[in-house]
Each structure stands twice: as structure tokens, then as C-alpha cells.
Amino acid sequence: MAVMAEVSVATVSNVLGGRKPVNPALVARVEAAVKALGYQADRAASQLRSGKARVIAVLVPSLDNPFFTSIIAGLEQAVQSEGYDIIVASSNNDERTERKRLVALLSWRPAGIVILPTDDKFGARDLLEGGEAPFVVVDRLPPRLVADTVAVDNQQAATMACEHLVALGHRDILVVASTLKLANIRARLSGIRRCFKKAHLPEPELVEAGLTLETASERLATWFEANDRPTGIIALTNFTTVAVIASLGQHGLRIPKDVSLVGFDDYIWMRAATPTITAIRQPVEQLGAQAWACLRERIEDGRSNNRTLRLQCSLQIRGSTARAAELSKNPRIRPKAVA
Amino acid sequence: MAVMAEVSVATVSNVLGGRKPVNPALVARVEAAVKALGYQADRAASQLRSGKARVIAVLVPSLDNPFFTSIIAGLEQAVQSEGYDIIVASSNNDERTERKRLVALLSWRPAGIVILPTDDKFGARDLLEGGEAPFVVVDRLPPRLVADTVAVDNQQAATMACEHLVALGHRDILVVASTLKLANIRARLSGIRRCFKKAHLPEPELVEAGLTLETASERLATWFEANDRPTGIIALTNFTTVAVIASLGQHGLRIPKDVSLVGFDDYIWMRAATPTITAIRQPVEQLGAQAWACLRERIEDGRSNNRTLRLQCSLQIRGSTARAAELSKNPRIRPKAVA
DNA sequence: TTGTACGCGTTATCAG
């Protein structure tokens, strides 16, 4: 390369890196050679010498969940424009895998790390806190974690959903959670409790539906058969939203005629479903973009105090929620299961 | 590191790399030091010296489409078990961006590249064909491309969908495509035509719905208002499936009472929707896993002949398709649009 | 079996 342009390697480096000014004539020679050879600096060598990595490591609980991959999309979009790349790994919702994958990611000596822990314990914490690289914890935050964090305001989001139902006159509200082991689910529940307290209502009913469609269907069926029908349901995750819709269908309950539903996470199919689904929208792309903003400050501006960012969700009101007064007249009767 | 274990750097390298046998006592010393320091070989340095990268670059048209991210999920799962990592970029469905991102990926000198082109022209082809790294083209294959390729059998998939409807007695079938600019969409259409020919039916009706929900709704509405109602619809992408459901809802057409629907791609919400949606399921994770199998053979076994892999889709029969004979008795009347 | 020395491609330094 250098020989082809008939300049020194140092000059090539200066032209490509743009760190030092170079004589236009030499610049032209170098650029011609670059074009002719399709030359590009080797990032491994560059990183080794400069100690700067221009790569961000991302560890998510799953690559099959569009919530996580949308965060990655926002992140990639953000870092890409500044010459960074992302290296992605999945912990498969498993703590041991999380550690293993994080160790692998760390061996790249990334400029920064974005991690969405599999659970609240955040067992991989020690690997990060000892390390050199700045890191941001996103979405699933352990309680009282001191670090850079980016997440949505889960409590506010759920309060908003609840207030919407209460304003429509609903009093018998069922909350369907995935698992209370996750702090953000607990935060959502507490947002609902707060709303209930404010409206002088008793505790909301709760079903912990688990993490698969099968367990969710089973537990919802059990609950519906043992309890009176609620007039409103709040689903606390995208997954439980689907499970609730399926379960209501199986029990012959119509939305919103028999029961109103507020879902969590906003997907395109919710705008197509019959009825369209009222849902809490999380600013997913923002989550990714802000995670980068956090890292960027540490990498380039050398910030050292912790940043805790909480983004607001919004309520997308659609066809699945209706006034309680307009419910079909058959209240508080247990519906029959339809096989 | 080496000083801490009181051995030479070569011994450390041999212990970690496991390439040469080392005295157990020294192994123990090294391992103790490794543990104490949390030491890991620097991949950049390792790569520079060995010339071997243990990283796969992945370029997809979008990270917001679960079809693509599921492929990534399958790929990550596969490569991870053999010590590889993936670096991911999105071309944002744009040809210029595709080139730019591919150039960036190439500068990592990856051991292999997995690319899902944004379109049939596969403009980035020259960057790959000149290069050193083996590459696999996945899903959106340019016609007559000579390279390692992994994709589904689109024609067979669509034939299967069509045969299902025909077997149910449907004759007036509407095909909703996103855009005929993509070869795999054209292949799906030709699969349907083949089925029609076999059943001695005239050409199927076709709507090219575009790539956004807005254009799709608009074009479907226009079509429904200008044409007689079909008894069956085949949607050729996940996106058009959603658009069709929305549009049918807006026009007051019930599934499957007024019209049967076969969707493309199988998502969890299709099992929850009312009715549940009959759909073509693409083996997404397999696509990713097989892309790795392809690369792996080239990287490790040095295969040189091209491999063209076509995976079979399957038909998930659910509630959105019914016998044509059981349709509501109001055939071939244009339905009124419901604002 | 272990240690020494060199070189991978790049960037930083420093002398010209």
C-alpha cells in the first residue's frame, strides 16, 4: 500500500486517520492507491496499537424478542454514524450463559458495553465493575444499582394504563404479570396499586402467568374458572398480552364488549387485530439511542458521575378498551370455558 | 500475567491455547494467575498475530423485522458454541447504506460474512467476491447468483398455501404481495400460478401493497372497492398479512366467515388472534444455523464448491381458513367500506 | 518441556 503510493506508512496512516495534516499531492497519491487496492486499515491492528476499540458489545437476554432487538436497532443506528460497530450476544435468559457470553465479549476490549441483564441479581455485575470499559445497564435494572442506567418509567407506564381503565369506569381489574421476579414487573404492579389507592379501590386481582404461552394459557384458564369475570385487564408484558387475548378468545369473552384490555408494548399487529389493541408503548429505539449517549459521554467526554435515565412510555388508545357502563349485561358470572 | 505465574509468555499462550502440552504444575500456576487477574487473551492481538478472526459479520436489511432478527438468533446460537462472535449491522433497506456498512464490516477481517441483501441487484456483490472472506447470501437471493446460498423454497411455500385454499374449495383467490421487485416474492407468486394452472383456474388476482402499513391499507381499500370480493386471500409477507387483517376488519369482512386467509411467516400473535391465523411458517432459526454450517465448511474444512441450500416451509393450519362452501351467503357482492 | 525472539499492521513519537 505504502509502496504503491510511494509514501511512507506513516503518511498513509495520517491520510486515512486524518489526525495530522498532509500535503494535498500526497493525499491524492494515497487516495488513488486506496481506491486501486480497495485498501482499508485492519481494525485489529489499529485497535492493538491505539488502544481504542470503536466497537460496542451488546448482551441481551434473547434475540427472539422484538423488544430487545428493537433496542439493538436503535443502538446500531446511533453508533454506526460515529464509526462504531456492535458485537451482539444473547444470554438466552440464562445466568450461566450470560456470564460466559460476557466474558467472550470482554475479550474484544470493547469501548463500551450495553447489557440487559437476564434478571435482577445481575450476577455478571462483578465482571463489569472490575473492568476498564464503561457500561450501561438497560431495561432490567437490579434494585438500587449504582451505575449508568437507561430504562423506562415502569411505574408511570402502568399507572397510565390503570388510570385509563379507571376513567372508563372499570373497578374489577385483573392484572396479568409474567413473573414478579423481575423488578420492572414489580414496578409496573406498584404503579397499578398506586392508581388503585388513589381511586380508593381494593387490591387488584393478579395472575402470574409465567414465561411461555402454554403456562400462561393454563394459569389464565385456571383463574377464569375459579374467579368472577373482571371488566378490565392489564397485561404487563407483550407476551402476556398475547396470552390474554388467546385466553379470552378460548373462553368466549369478547373484547371490549365483555372485557376491556390494555396491553404492554406496541406492535404493528395490535393496530390490525380485531379489535385494535390499546397498549402501552415503550420508546424502544430511544432506549438504544440513549444507551449509546450514555456510553459516548464516558468514552469521549470522560464523564464520571452516574447517569440514571428514565424514559416515559405513552398510552396508545385503540379499540380494546371501552366504558365499563357499556359492557354486555351479564356481569360477575363465570364464563364457560370453550374447549 | 506471565510474571505473576512465574512462567514465560509462551507457556501462558500454550496453556490458554491448548496447542502444546504443558507441565501440569505450570498449568496450575498459570490457571491460578488467570483466575486472580481475570486475564483473557486480547482478541485483537490474537487475531493480528494468527490471522484468524473468530468473528462472523452479519448484514441484514433491518433489525426491526423479527424475521431477520430470528435468523440472527439462530446464527448466534450456532457460532457461539464454537467460540465465534457476531458483529451485526443493518443496511436499513438502503443500497448505499448496505455498501457503507459492508465496508465497515470488512475492515474487521471477519472469518466469514452472512449477508441478506436489501434487493435483487445485490450491489454489494463486488465487495464480497473480490475479498478473502467466505460469504453466504441468505433469503433475498439475486436470480442466478453463483455463491453459497441459503434460503427457503418460496415457490413450494406459496404452492402449499394455495393448494390448501383450493382444497377447501376456493376459486376466487386474491394474492397480496409487498413488491414484485424482490425475487422471492416473485417466486411465491409463481408458486401460486403453478397451483392455479394445475387446478385449471384462471390467473389469480394480485395486489402489490407496498412496504408500509399505510400504502398497503390504501391499495387494499382501493382494490376492495373496485373489485368483487374474493373467497380466499394469500398474503405473501408478514407485513401484508397484518395489512390484510386490518383491511378486512375495516371493510367489515369477517375471517373466515366471509373470506379465508393464509398469512406468511408464523408469529406468536397469530396463535392468539381471533380467529387464529393459518400461516406459512419459515424455518427462521434453521436459516441462521445453516448459514453458519455453510461458512464453517469453508473456514475449517476448506470446501470450495458452492452450496445452495433450500429449506422447506410448513403450513400451520388454524382458524382463518374455512371451506368455501361454508361462506356467508352473500357472494361476489362488493362490501361497503366502514370508515 | 520451556524460554527467547521475532513479526503481524497499525499508530505514536520524534528527528529531520
Add this chain to the structure above:
DNA sequence: CTGATAACGCGTACAA
């Protein structure tokens, strides 16, 4: 402004 050279951390050939 340009070029020679050292050094980044690791893998490997070769010497001990």
C-alpha cells in the same frame, strides 16, 4: 509537513 522506527499483545518457530 514527512519519514523512520518503536511498540501494542499475542502466536509461533527455533533454540536450549
